[in-house]
Amino acid sequence: MRITCPYCGDRDVREFHYRGAEGFNRPDPEAAGGEQTFLDYVYLRENAAGVIDEHWVHVSGCRSWLVVTRDTRTHHIENVRFANGDRQQGS
Amino acid sequence: MRYSFLNLVGQALNANRGWQPAWRKPEPKSHYDVVIVGGGGHGLATAFYLAKEHGISNIAVLEKGYLGSGNVGRNTTLIRSNYLLPGNIPFYELSMKLWEGLEQDLNYNAMVSQRGILNLCHSDGQRNAYARRGNAMRLHGVDAELLDREEVRRMIPFADFDHARFPITGGLLQKRGGTVRHDAVAWGFARAADKLGVDIIENCEVTGIRMDQGYAKGVETKRGFIGANKIGLATAGNTSRTAAFAGLRLPIESHVIQAFVSEGLKPLIDGVVTYGAGHFYVSQSDKGGLVFGGDIDGYNSYAARGNLPVVEDVAEGALALFPNLARLRMLRSWGGVIDMSMDGSPIIDKTPIEGLYLNGAWNYGGFKATPASGWCFAHLIATETPHKTAAAYRLDRFNRGAVIDEKGSGAQPNLH
Numbered sequence: 001m002r003i004t005c006p007y008c009g010d011r012d013v014r015e016f017h018y019r020g021a022e023g024f025n026r027p028d029p030e031a032a033g034g035e036q037t038f039l040d041y042v043y044l045r046e047n048a049a050g051v052i053d054e055h056w057v058h059v060s061g062c063r064s065w066l067v068v069t070r071d072t073r074t075h076h077i078e079n080v081r082f083a084n085g086d087r088q089q090g091s
Numbered sequence: 092m093r094y095s096f097l098n099l100v101g102q103a104l105n106a107n108r109g110w111q112p113a114w115r116k117p118e119p120k121s122h123y124d125v126v127i128v129g130g131g132g133h134g135l136a137t138a139f140y141l142a143k144e145h146g147i148s149n150i151a152v153l154e155k156g157y158l159g160s161g162n163v164g165r166n167t168t169l170i171r172s173n174y175l176l177p178g179n180i181p182f183y184e185l186s187m188k189l190w191e192g193l194e195q196d197l198n199y200n201a202m203v204s205q206r207g208i209l210n211l212c213h214s215d216g217q218r219n220a221y222a223r224r225g226n227a228m229r230l231h232g233v234d235a236e237l238l239d240r241e242e243v244r245r246m247i248p249f250a251d252f253d254h255a256r257f258p259i260t261g262g263l264l265q266k267r268g269g270t271v272r273h274d275a276v277a278w279g280f281a282r283a284a285d286k287l288g289v290d291i292i293e294n295c296e297v298t299g300i301r302m303d304q305g306y307a308k309g310v311e312t313k314r315g316f317i318g319a320n321k322i323g324l325a326t327a328g329n330t331s332r333t334a335a336f337a338g339l340r341l342p343i344e345s346h347v348i349q350a351f352v353s354e355g356l357k358p359l360i361d362g363v364v365t366y367g368a369g370h371f372y373v374s375q376s377d378k379g380g381l382v383f384g385g386d387i388d389g390y391n392s393y394a395a396r397g398n399l400p401v402v403e404d405v406a407e408g409a410l411a412l413f414p415n416l417a418r419l420r421m422l423r424s425w426g427g428v429i430d431m432s433m434d435g436s437p438i439i440d441k442t443p444i445e446g447l448y449l450n451g452a453w454n455y456g457g458f459k460a461t462p463a464s465g466w467c468f469a470h471l472i473a474t475e476t477p478h479k480t481a482a483a484y485r486l487d488r489f490n491r492g493a494v495i496d497e498k499g500s501g502a503q504p505n506l507h
Contacts, residue, residue, distance in 0.1 A: 021391050047331035
């Protein structure tokens with residue numbers, strides 16, 4: 001599997017570290033009903049068989065956090081973008 | 092037909108013309124007392140023990156492919172009960188005891204071989220951790236022996252004891268651990284369950300669960316609707332997908348784990364050896380090939396195939412421990428899809444939906460658990476109460492903070 005980092009280009013998967021597919025936004029455990037939403041955030045997973053967005057970090061490269069759109073049934077990668085959406089491609 | 096030596100001789104004299112198929116190929120009925128989704132080791136064992144121990148025989152086991160086509164035929168065949176935590180040890184020890192009597196129970200040669208499993212340690216700290224684990228096992232009545240360096244050297248003299256970075260300092264040995272012929276486990280349980288009246292229905296993929304006012308009423312399949320009083324899911328690897336039919340979200344991610352077989356060798360490794368400083372474990376099959384594996388790939392996957400980094404990682408572990416394998420060629424490798432749970436331990440429990448029962452989250456260790464998993468799941472389905480050895484494997488343990496985390500790595504499945 002190879003991942004095309006928007007900053008560094010096409011690189012081997014060894015250079016990347018996987019964080020996970022879900023829980024992009026950490027809920028506030030102090031909010032109303034926060035205990036249940038925080039439990040869901042920590043423990044429960046959709047675990048979809050299909051195209052998902054997931055967090056990888058280019059730990060042996062530019063150290064950017066990336067959102068990789070990948071099909072869990074085939075490992076085919078459809079899209080890679082910076083997790084920080086404000087950052088411009090290649091900047 | 093009961094298998095025996097006399098039977099074998101009789102068939103041989105008759106040019107092997109009298110053998111019968113080991114199980115029937117029945118058409119599904121419209122309704123069963125219990126439907127088990129998943130015809131792998133755990134599903135078949137559940138059906139067998141439901142029929143044998145609880146007298147429920149109006150059961151169907153629904154398998155999406157052919158029997159033995161899932162993880163029961165894709166693992167590295169190890170059995171052991173060398174766990175640390177009180178929630179785990181009695182369960183895996185029950186499994187070991189069931190393995191020890193399995194061939195008599197099933198009247199089937201599953202080639203249970205208690206050749207011993209040796210966990211190597213490479214530092215004083217790791218040796219202390221193994222002493223603790225060994226003591227925990229012995230307190231639960233499980234066999235465990237802490238070996239020093241010279242005792243290990245007598246068992247595997249060809250290992251690299253003086254490795255510059257990871258010298259071998261000792262090991263934890265469970266002599267009752269070993270290997271079992273995995274396909275024979277599926278076939279043996281299938282044959283024995285079939286004999287007790289269980290319908291094993293192959294090529295019958297479940298596509299939905301029919302619900303009525305919070306009750307599970309039956310399953311939609313590619314061969315039509317099948318009604319059931321109780322439905323048991325035993326679909327590890329795809330548990331999230333089948334549970335999603337009933338709207339459940341589970342503490343599980345699906346990951347891929349790889350395994351490897353080398354070309355055949357003369358007898359070299361007589362037991363099971365695990366490397367303590369990396370991800371590598373090995374046994375030698377009766378055909379002579381080394382069967383070995385390592386860590387999971389580490390990203391969500393339903394693809395049943397892995398990538399090269401893990402292949403290299405496993406090979407590096409192999410050579411760090413056994414330099415004499417350097418010119419050994421790999422014959423084949425494969426991947427299997429596994430449920431990784433948030434604490435690395437399984438789930439055998441009722442679900443919030445009446446009539447729907449869950450068995451899954453076996454991580455990378457489902458094979459060794461096969462008989463006890465079936466035993467405890469059957470107990471749960473028949474009596475509505477968890478078996479005492481599986482009492483910790485509850486679905487709500489994450490909410491209660493009662494996780495069973497052998498590795499202590501938290502809710503990060505790719506680290507377990």
